[in-house]
Amino acid sequence: xxxxxxxxxDGKTGIIFGALNEDSIAWSIAEAVHREGGQFVLSNAPVAxxxxxxxxxxxxxxxxxxxxxxxxxxxxxDLYEQVAEEHGSVDFVVHSIGMGxxxxxxxxxxxxxxxxxxxxxxxxAVSLHRIVHHGLESGALADGGSxxxxxxxxxxxxxxxxxxxxxxxxxxxxxxxxxxxxxGQRDIRINAIxxxxxxxxxxxxxxxxxxxxxxxxxxxxxxxxxxxxCADYAVTLLSDLTRMVTMQTLYHDGGxxxxxxxxxLVEDLADAFKEDGE
Ligand SMILES: NC(=O)c1ccc[n+]([C@@H]2O[C@H](COP(=O)([O-])OP(=O)(O)OC[C@H]3O[C@@H](n4cnc5c(N)ncnc54)[C@H](O)[C@@H]3O)[C@@H](O)[C@H]2O)c1
Numbered sequence: 342x343x344x345x346x347x348x349x350x351d352g353k354t355g356i357i358f359g360a361l362n363e364d365s366i367a368w369s370i371a372e373a374v375h376r377e378g379g380q381f382v383l384s385n386a387p388v389a390x391x392x393x394x395x396x397x398x399x400x401x402x403x404x405x406x407x408x409x410x411x412x413x414x415x416x417x418x419d420l421y422e423q424v425a426e427e428h429g430s431v432d433f434v435v436h437s438i439g440m441g442x443x444x445x446x447x448x449x450x451x452x453x454x455x456x457x458x459x460x461x462x463x464x465x466a467v468s469l470h471r472i473v474h475h476g477l478e479s480g481a482l483a484d485g486g487s488x489x490x491x492x493x494x495x496x497x498x499x500x501x502x503x504x505x506x507x508x509x510x511x512x513x514x515x516x517x518x519x520x521x522x523x524x525g526q527r528d529i530r531i532n533a534i535x536x537x538x539x540x541x542x543x544x545x546x547x548x549x550x551x552x553x554x555x556x557x558x559x560x561x562x563x564x565x566x567x568x569x570x571c572a573d574y575a576v577t578l579l580s581d582l583t584r585m586v587t588m589q590t591l592y593h594d595g596g597x598x599x600x601x602x603x604x605x606l607v608e609d610l611a612d613a614f615k616e617d618g619e
C-alpha cells in the first residue's frame with residue numbers, strides 16, 4: 342500500500358454521507374478519498390453535530406460540512422444547491438447511512454413497531470433513493486459519476502439479530518439495481534459494498550454484534566475486513582478504473598459469503614459440545 346495514494350481520484354469532487362466518528366466506515370472512506378486526491382463535502386444528520394466529531398475530519402481532509410437529514414427532501418434539495426454553488430458538479434456520492442429503530446429498542450421482528458419500521462427503511466434505504474433523486478433533479482450529478490452504498494449480507498441471508506435491518510438492506514440493494522438501470526443512460530454507475538461486521542456506533546447498536554463479529558472472523562478465510570480496507574475498496578469503485586461496474590452488490594468480507602463452515606468453527610463447536618457433555 343502506498344501511504345500517499347495513487348492519485349486515483351485526482352480532479353474528482355463528491356459528497357460523503359454518514360461519517361460520525363473515527364470508527365465510522367464513512368470516516369475511513371473520507372480519509373482514503375482524500376489520500377487519493379478527491380475533494381468532497383461531508384454530510385450527516387443535524388443531530389450528529391453533538392453526537393460525533395465531524396469537524397475534526399473536515400479539518401483533516403480540508404473539506405466542508407453540510408448538515409442534512411437524509412430523510413428530508415428539503416434538506417437534500419438545499420444540500421445539492423449549496424454543493425452545486427460551491428463545487429459545480431458532483432462526480433461521486435457515498436451513502437454510508439443506517440439505523441434500525443426497532444433493533445435499537447430491542448423489539449423482536451415478529452412484534453415490530455411499524456412507525457419505527459418505516460423510519461428504519463426511510464433512514465437506511467429510501468434515503469439512497471432520495472439522495473440520487475435530488476442529485477439528478479438539481480443537475481449536480483455529473484455524467485460518468487459513481488454512487489456507492491454500504492450494505493450487509495443480512496440483505497440476502499437471515500442473521501437473526503439483524504432483524505428489520507435485513508429488510509432495509511434488501512431494499513437498499515434493490516434500489517441500487519433499479520436506479521442503476523436508469524443512471525446507465527448517463528454513464529453514472531451505482532453499487533453496494535456488502536461489508537464484514539465492523540466495530541462502529543451503528544454496528545454496536547445490534548444485540549449480539551460481538552457474536553456475529555466473532556463468527557464471521559472464524560469463518561472468513563481472510564478474516565473480517567476492516568473499515569480501512571473497505572475504504573480502499575471504495576476508492577476503486579469511485580475511480581474510473583471500475584467505470585463498467587454497476588448495479589452490483591460487491592462482497593468485501595474476507596470470503597465469508599462463499600463459505601459454509603471452517604475448521605476453526607468446527608473445532609470451537611466440538612469443544613463446546615464436549616463441555617456440555619461433561
Ligand atoms: N458496522 C457494521 O458492521 C456494518 C456492516 C455492513 C454494513 N454497514 C453499513 O455501513 C454504513 C455505515 O455504518 P457504520 O457501521 O459506519 O456506523 P456509523 O454509526 O458510524 O454510521 C451510520 C451513520 O448514519 C447516520 N445517520 C443516521 N440517521 C441519519 C439521517 N436521518 N440522515 C443522515 N445520516 C443519518 C449516522 O449519523 C451515522 O453517521 C451503514 O449503512 C451500515 O448499515 C455496517
